[in-house]
Amino acid sequence: MYELKERDTRSETQFQGEINLLTIYYKVVDLLKSIKNWFLMLYSIVLKRIKLIMLFTLLGLGLGWIAFYVTKPYYTSSMTLVLADIRNEFVDDQLRKLAYMIKDDNYPAISRNLDISEEAARKIKGMKFSNLDADRIEEDSILTGSPFRIELQLYENGLFNSMEPALSNYLENNRYFSKQKRIKQRQVESVIIKLKKEIKSIDSLKTTVANPRGPVNGFVYGEALDPTSLYRESVGMFKEQAELEAKLDQLDNIQVVTGFSPRSKPTGPKLLIYLFLSGTIFFLFGLVFAVSKETKNKV
Known part of the structure; x- marks a missing residue:
């Protein structure tokens, strides 16, 4: 049932x-x-x-x-910047502020920050930027020294040449970046000054050994002088000085890898x-x- x-x-x-x-x-x-x-x-x-x-x-x-x-024709080009040993989020914040100024048509602020005329600032249509290595690190990691790409849209094609140094200086003149650069510059310059003094002292000593006057006879403070070691020490110090001087020329926090290339034809508008x-x-x-x-x- x-x-x-x-x-x-x-x-x-x-x-x-x-x-x-x-x-x-x-x-x-x-x-x-x-x-x-x-x-x-x-x-x-x-x-x-x-x-x-x-x-x-x-x-x-x-x-x-x-x-x-x-509609006004506009031109688009991009530049790539490489950073020194600084955190990318700092540069990201700087570029974001500039992008907001451009979006809000705040021409006096753009002119002041980029050190260009207000007329040139009015020729900027838009700006985009991207961190090229953003997807290559883990979420918890801090990205440092990674390259940035900045894409700029201008109403005047000839302005790209002046916008390249303007953007570089805008980032370089950040108070934090400038302070770090001055600290590194003082450190390198002090080492160079010390090396120059030591090289000058060794050169003087080499002259004394090569052309002894009086009762020197190749001894200083009771120890025999080896001219070969003096020359070797002098060459080593000179190489170190040259490397530091080259480093001094590359202390910029921002360096241009590829600059803007002017366009012969406008990017837009498209008919x-x-x-x-x-x-x-x-x-x-x-x-x-x-x-x-x-x-x-x-x-």
């Missing part, structure tokens, strides 16, 4: 499931039919009101053409994009207008 009841329950459940599936199926079929009928109605309206819709489309194309020729967008938008306007007009006529 219990088995019969259980079997009836299963049959009833299966039957209800089939009914639910059939209901969903019929709803989907009805929906597809409604969509099909809607498209057929739309197609018939387009055929009936084709002149009106084409008029709207031509109007949109004309406005898009006018908008293209009114085809303007025509496509304006034509599509006004085609849709014309279609909506035609549908509303047809609906009113039926009513």
Whole structure:
């Protein structure tokens, strides 16, 4: 008896499931039919009101053409900077502040920070920047000394040459970066001064050994002098001095790897994009207008 009841329950459940599936199926079929009928109605309206819709489309194309020729052409180029032993997030913050100034059209602030004229600042359309090694380190790590790419959009092609040193100096003149540079510069300069004094002292000693006067006889403070070791010591110190002087010339926190390259043709605007967008938008306007007009006529 219990088995019969259980079997009836299963049959009833299966039957209800089939009914639910059939209901969903019929709803989907009805929906597809409604969509099909809607498209057929739309197609018939387009055929009936084709002149009106084409008029709207031509109007949109004309406005898009006018908008293209009114819009200022702009040029895009990029430069790559490499950092010294400083954290990338500091440079990221500096560039982000400058990008906000450009976005807000704050031309006096841009002129002041980049040390350019306000007229030149008005020629900047936009700026983007990216950290080239951002995806190569773990989330918990601190990125240091990684290169940056700065992409600049200008309304005047010839300004790229002046914008390269302007951006480099803007980053280099950061108070923290300048302080670190001065500290390193003083350290290297003090070592160079000491080396020069020691080289001068050894040169004087070499002269004394090579041309002894009086009772020197190749001895200083009771120890014999080896001219070869003096020359070797002098050459070693001179090499160290040359390396430090080269290092002194490369103490900038920001160095340009590849600079901006002027473009012969503008990056934008694109005529085809303007025509496509304006034509599509006004085609849709014309279609909506035609549908509303047809609906009113039926009513």
